[in-house]
Amino acid sequence: MKKKTVFGNWEAGAIISNLICAKVFLDSPRLAVETAGTAAWIFTIYIAILAIIGFTVIQRLYKPYEGKDLLDIAELAAGNIGRVFVGLVIILCLGWSTTAYMRLFSENMKLISLTTSPLSFVELFYMVCLVVGAYLGMEALSRLHAFAVIIIAAGFLLIMLGVVNYIDLGNLLPILGNGAEKIFIKGASKVSAFFEILVLFLLAPFLKKYQNFRATGYWSLGLSAVFLLISSFVFSSVFPYPSSLERTIPIFHIARLIKLGRFFQRVESLFLFIWAASSLLYISVTFYFILFTFQKTFQLDYYKPLIIPFAIIIMSVSFIPSDFTEIIGYEVNLFRNWAWIVAFVMPVLLLILARLRKKKPAR
Amino acid sequence: MARGKLLVIFLMLAIICPVMTSCFDAKEVDDMGFVIALGLDKGKTNALRMTLQIAKPMAGDNGGGGGKDDGLPYAQFSVEAPSIYSGLNMINTSASKQISLTHIKVVVFSSELAREGLGPYLHAMVRGREFRPNMPIVVARNTAEEYLESVDPKLVVNATKYYELVYQSYKYTGLIPKVEFHDFYLSSESLCKNPVAILGNTAKFQSVDEFDLKDSTYLEHGRSSPFEGDFYAGDIPALGGSRSENIGLAVFDGDRMVGELDGTNTTFHLLCTGDFVHSYWNVPDPLSEGHYVLLDIKQSRKPRHHVEIVEGKPVIHLTFNLEGDLLSVQSTIDYEAGDNSMILESAVESYIIDQLLQYLDKTVNEFQSDICGFGTHARGLFTTWAEWEAYQWKSKYKDATFTVDVNFKVRRPGLILRSKSSVTSESGSDTQ
Numbered sequence: 001m002k003k004k005t006v007f008g009n010w011e012a013g014a015i016i017s018n019l020i021c022a023k024v025f026l027d028s029p030r031l032a033v034e035t036a037g038t039a040a041w042i043f044t045i046y047i048a049i050l051a052i053i054g055f056t057v058i059q060r061l062y063k064p065y066e067g068k069d070l071l072d073i074a075e076l077a078a079g080n081i082g083r084v085f086v087g088l089v090i091i092l093c094l095g096w097s098t099t100a101y102m103r104l105f106s107e108n109m110k111l112i113s114l115t116t117s118p119l120s121f122v123e124l125f126y127m128v129c130l131v132v133g134a135y136l137g138m139e140a141l142s143r144l145h146a147f148a149v150i151i152i153a154a155g156f157l158l159i160m161l162g163v164v165n166y167i168d169l170g171n172l173l174p175i176l177g178n179g180a181e182k183i184f185i186k187g188a189s190k191v192s193a194f195f196e197i198l199v200l201f202l203l204a205p206f207l208k209k210y211q212n213f214r215a216t217g218y219w220s221l222g223l224s225a226v227f228l229l230i231s232s233f234v235f236s237s238v239f240p241y242p243s244s245l246e247r248t249i250p251i252f253h254i255a256r257l258i259k260l261g262r263f264f265q266r267v268e269s270l271f272l273f274i275w276a277a278s279s280l281l282y283i284s285v286t287f288y289f290i291l292f293t294f295q296k297t298f299q300l301d302y303y304k305p306l307i308i309p310f311a312i313i314i315m316s317v318s319f320i321p322s323d324f325t326e327i328i329g330y331e332v333n334l335f336r337n338w339a340w341i342v343a344f345v346m347p348v349l350l351l352i353l354a355r356l357r358k359k360k361p362a363r
Numbered sequence: 364m365a366r367g368k369l370l371v372i373f374l375m376l377a378i379i380c381p382v383m384t385s386c387f388d389a390k391e392v393d394d395m396g397f398v399i400a401l402g403l404d405k406g407k408t409n410a411l412r413m414t415l416q417i418a419k420p421m422a423g424d425n426g427g428g429g430g431k432d433d434g435l436p437y438a439q440f441s442v443e444a445p446s447i448y449s450g451l452n453m454i455n456t457s458a459s460k461q462i463s464l465t466h467i468k469v470v471v472f473s474s475e476l477a478r479e480g481l482g483p484y485l486h487a488m489v490r491g492r493e494f495r496p497n498m499p500i501v502v503a504r505n506t507a508e509e510y511l512e513s514v515d516p517k518l519v520v521n522a523t524k525y526y527e528l529v530y531q532s533y534k535y536t537g538l539i540p541k542v543e544f545h546d547f548y549l550s551s552e553s554l555c556k557n558p559v560a561i562l563g564n565t566a567k568f569q570s571v572d573e574f575d576l577k578d579s580t581y582l583e584h585g586r587s588s589p590f591e592g593d594f595y596a597g598d599i600p601a602l603g604g605s606r607s608e609n610i611g612l613a614v615f616d617g618d619r620m621v622g623e624l625d626g627t628n629t630t631f632h633l634l635c636t637g638d639f640v641h642s643y644w645n646v647p648d649p650l651s652e653g654h655y656v657l658l659d660i661k662q663s664r665k666p667r668h669h670v671e672i673v674e675g676k677p678v679i680h681l682t683f684n685l686e687g688d689l690l691s692v693q694s695t696i697d698y699e700a701g702d703n704s705m706i707l708e709s710a711v712e713s714y715i716i717d718q719l720l721q722y723l724d725k726t727v728n729e730f731q732s733d734i735c736g737f738g739t740h741a742r743g744l745f746t747t748w749a750e751w752e753a754y755q756w757k758s759k760y761k762d763a764t765f766t767v768d769v770n771f772k773v774r775r776p777g778l779i780l781r782s783k784s785s786v787t788s789e790s791g792s793d794t795q
Contacts, residue, residue, distance in 0.1 A: 037748045112492055117387035128378050135371065170739035179747045241748065243552045257545060259497050262527055
């Protein structure tokens, strides 16, 4: 008999927080600066508030559907067609972010460490990890997150503390940066930075109780908001605008500055370690949920036979963009502008539809 | 089932093992030639003349191991090339080891190159991952090649340690600026600040007989004889140690060098930026003409900058909080306590205000370059970046006016609590 996997709030919170915060090591601080200029930290607070409001609406609507994931709700709302449609949308979005991140992480790794290694060789690291992660399953991944995320968070905070002497609060002025309109109106779509909250709606069966689902959502959004805020605050106060727009990997540039006397230098090696850990966990989880969604969408008995073919597809698709800037364009300009519809609007619509469908027979 | 799991584990290990060897990027430390200093001059046959000092691995350890030929812990190479990286390629054809810039400790530009603009080289350094953001930037008044040749560390056997220590001397002399490549680059691109670099040169005097004060700036400072900071690099009447001198700073406007400041003005620059730590100062004795009071002055608090814009022009208010310990009172007047102490404190305040205003006047009228970064404080007066950009601080800086307030307090009298004059056989007093 198949054992049902259940895990606690901490494990689920760690998974969601790492999914949302992994982009801190890629481009999220620069993205905030691109949108808001010197007001990057205000912008980060703003999109975090929007995400929390969005989640509040969703969790209220979720109350009657304890232990059900988004695919179950889609089925309740629109039957098999609804389940298949929502499943394909989720697979597309998670597939997009997995392939984009796999390529971005590998390209960045090539930029700063494995400069002469071929890209395919670097991506092999990631491929091995996501295959192993998917084979071991959600329980192993959640247990791994439970302690790995603490190490990643501690390493990240150490780096942020290490550059305290480079922080110049004057770099945060003018206070409104690129202007209120760009921050609060045009910037609203960047709430997509919290797109990965979608995974929480797939994790619901693993959390069982509605209270766990709600608590995990708020905790992970709150923690992620704090880490995103710290990264954008430190980045924009260390690197003045507009020079900050030049930096390919913001946190790496910050880590390179750390020099504690003649002995402690080159702390970026710590960055490499936590960054690799965070990215491997990110890709492993999103890949697992691609398989999970595919299995549930098409009501398959097993997902393991899908692992190798899907891993090969992910790796192959990640090679399609011709260069680094193209993949950034796909991830930042396209995905991060529209992903909020899938993460926030789609669940709300499905939940409302499911409620309406539930009421109909009663009448 | 168990056999299947074993097979999966075996396959995973088989894939991971070759990956872990990092075969593509594997490098033996002993096979690399680590550059510790890079000099860039204008070339005769090409755009650049590059001078590299490459560490001899065994030389720095015990002081006697390396440097068989010239006793130096490094080997120096020069090449003329169109760019930094092509120069590296060219040197790699003759050097026995692959050249690496990952341990570079200083970059020296010639003033000729700096006056033409350093933009192309700075961008190459930011983009290249091998250049460290903490390395100091030096502008050599003659050529970078000559400057690097004149470096001959006498007190340390490890050349990298020499470079790490020598550019930290701003902490206890106040005669060179605090400069890191990171700040230099950001300031060169900034709308509110201009960069500075350490001013270096080869000492011009070969023997004590050649000493002169022809190029000293003491007259400019209104003094009858020079203080320790009244020189530009290369002009100090001194012998011994390394022949490379570092004193003063190179003033930039964007990426282009526009002038030089001597050691004394560099001290006031450090005061204005808040990077001043401590140094020994000579202050004219307020009660005895021709004598000096020697003080060890430090910053008790970072300076306060307040910028206003009055009728479109910047008005900058500066407040400094300094404290000092008495080191020597040549006149033996009792400055340790009472009214005399207050007289000394107010004399020091007036002296510093006077010198500060001279320094600020130079930045406004001579260089028209905000090297202290007052613009970073002016940004707070604007709500959005577009408004700030439209104000064009850098072009407005030439109209800036200043008010300076200095609070100075003598904290400790040293190991003498009360000064007394020495007694001669004729019962007269003598100065020390």
